[in-house]
Amino acid sequence: MISRILKAISKGDEPNEAVRKRIKIRILIILGLLVLIFVLLAGSWYWKNHRSLTKYSVKGNREVSEARIIELTQTKKGIRLNTVSSAKINKRLKKNPFIESAIVKAELPGTLVIEVKEREPVARLEGAVTGMIDGKGFGMPVKTQTVYDLPIISGIKKSDFDSSWGVIKNPVIKQVARELFKLKTKVPAAYHLISEIRQQDDQSVMIYTFDGAVPVLARASNLAVNTVVLKNFWNQVVKVTGKDRFAYIDVRQDGVIATKEHEGK
Numbered sequence: 001m002i003s004r005i006l007k008a009i010s011k012g013d014e015p016n017e018a019v020r021k022r023i024k025i026r027i028l029i030i031l032g033l034l035v036l037i038f039v040l041l042a043g044s045w046y047w048k049n050h051r052s053l054t055k056y057s058v059k060g061n062r063e064v065s066e067a068r069i070i071e072l073t074q075t076k077k078g079i080r081l082n083t084v085s086s087a088k089i090n091k092r093l094k095k096n097p098f099i100e101s102a103i104v105k106a107e108l109p110g111t112l113v114i115e116v117k118e119r120e121p122v123a124r125l126e127g128a129v130t131g132m133i134d135g136k137g138f139g140m141p142v143k144t145q146t147v148y149d150l151p152i153i154s155g156i157k158k159s160d161f162d163s164s165w166g167v168i169k170n171p172v173i174k175q176v177a178r179e180l181f182k183l184k185t186k187v188p189a190a191y192h193l194i195s196e197i198r199q200q201d202d203q204s205v206m207i208y209t210f211d212g213a214v215p216v217l218a219r220a221s222n223l224a225v226n227t228v229v230l231k232n233f234w235n236q237v238v239k240v241t242g243k244d245r246f247a248y249i250d251v252r253q254d255g256v257i258a259t260k261e262h263e264g265k
Contacts, residue, residue: 051081054110061116063098063143069114072096073104081106089114097140097165121148122180123197127156131165135181137174139165151180151194151210172199172220179223187224190231204252209234212243217250226251233257 054077058066073089086104093102093116103115119140121132131141133153139161153173160170168174176197183191195210205223207216207230218226230251238246250258 051108051110053077053079053081053084053106053112055112057107057111057113059113059115061118062146063118064096064116068096069093069099069116073112073114075112081108081110081112084112097138098143100134100138120181121150122177122184123153124148124150125156126152126154128158129156129161133168133173133177135177135184137168137177139168141165149192151191152196153177154196154198170199172202172205175220176205176223179220179227182224183227187228187231190224190227193227193231193234209243214238214243214246215248217248217252219252222252222254226254229255229257 053075056066056070056073058069061069072092072095074092075084075089084104084106086106089104090102093099093104093114098118099116100119101117103113105113107113119134119136119138121140122135123133124142125131125133125139129139131139132143132148132150133139153176156173157170160168160173162169168177176199180191180194183194193209193211194207195213196208198206198208199220200206200217203219203221205218205220207218207223207227208214209216216230218230230249233249245261247260247262250260
């Protein structure tokens with residue numbers, strides 16, 4: 001094809017003059033389009049890679065303030081967007097004990113979008129360490145931004161955590177946190193029956209009910225299921241006979257409720 005064009009252009013006879021002109025015009029048009037495309041691509045690349053950070057868009061935060069999140073990114077307005085590392089910012093954000101995960105992206109012309117997912121506490125921690133814990137067993141300090149209606153896990157020792165907040169080392173408390181998350185998300189009425197939980201041994205915990213602080217023996221491994229059983233027993237029996245009648249309730253066996261009543265009641 002190229003050889004034909006060259007031959008046609010190189011011929012000096014008059015009849016091919018019109019053909020040569022058309023071919024030259026087409027070649028010039030093609031070259032012009034290629035130059036235009038190159039200019040547009042180069043301009044687009046330059047525009048994208050030389051845009052400056054002009055504003056932040058922070059989403060999903062409740063406990064951690066917008067100002068604190070922006071501070072954690074370690075970025076400043078005026079820097080080029082293409083120098084922002086989403087992975088590094090994500091890592092910095094997750095150093096805050098309240099931030100579970102984050103999505104960071106740059107949006108043209110100059111916005112850094114930061115969408116965080118904060119940890120959802122399922123209980124307060126009381127003892128040598130005071131704080132809160134989420135459904136994965138991750139501890140965090142107490143904050144006052146939001147009012148939470150949470151049961152208490154008492155008797156927490158310093159050895160249950162490392163020097164800083166993070167996943168609790170105590171396997172029983174970690175299991176309790178997981179079970180409380182199940183209750184809170186699936187059966188909130190049973191979740192709110194619990195006022196306090198205290199570890200008894202490597203398997204058992206003592207629950208104190210929100211109404212009347214009745215002691216309830218339970219196992220950490222089946223806490224969620226048997227708290228639902230307890231809730232049904234509470235509605236059908238305890239509310240009828242009176243909570244003061246029971247010295248304690250035992251729900252350690254799946255689906256089986258044992259009780260000890262106060263003498264003379």
